[in-house]
Amino acid sequence: MATAVKVDEAAKDRLEELQAEIRLQTGESVTQQELLSRLIENAYGSREEVIESFRGSTVPLSDADKERMREGRFSSGVETDEDDIDDALYG
Structure with a gap:
């Protein structure tokens, strides 16, 4: 059973070119x-x-990617809050 599929003009043109080739x-x-x-x-x-x-991006990360990110983390021993981050980013 055939079903109609709508494609844009550019795709239709490329399909016709390939068909002719x-x-x-x-x-x-x-x-x-x-x-x-x-x-x-x-x-x-x-x-x-x-x-x-x-997929438009690699988000959400795979479990393997998440694990690689966790491996690179370390604790500086300094507690950071949103204001500290804002100061660092925006002065």
Whole structure:
């Protein structure tokens, strides 16, 4: 069962260009549906890689990253409050 997927004009243009290039280089005509299916199947090695590709940043940190940060901490023995931080940052 086919379902319509909306894409922006730039993506549609790139899809059409790739479709034409496949036809020129292989002599095979492929539908955009076939092309999208093939791209999706071969784009990433795993579902996790696809999910990770949408992360805008590394936040929240992984458990391993958190542990590495904890390893670098030490106590200076001086208690610091918000006013001390403001003074250090803003003078």
